Amino acid sequence: MDSFALTLGSFAETMFRWSALAFLLINGxxxxxxxxxxxxxxxxxxxxxxxxxxxxxxxxxVAAPAVANAMRLVVSAVSVSQSLPIKVAVE
Structure with missing residues (x-):
């Protein structure tokens, strides 16, 4: 799940980068x-x-990276590796 979250984060960065580059090229x-x-x-x-x-x-x-980052946060929140261990005290 962590690799999926990292993939979503890199996708968001890539979408922003390509959109900004296309914006500059077209308007230039x-x-x-x-x-x-x-x-x-x-x-x-x-x-x-x-x-x-x-x-x-x-x-x-803007929207695609925002959605991808929101999905990344959801994946990180529900990921098993992010959960805290439960300590049970046995008496």
Missing amino acids: SAAAAVFLTRDRSLVNRWTARLVAVNCLLLGTG
């Missing part, structure tokens, strides 16, 4: 395209799509 390439072409119609055509992609990346970058 959009900004570069606008500055290089100096075409205002490019902004008007692509703004709605960029906002949708940014919302999707925000969802995967």
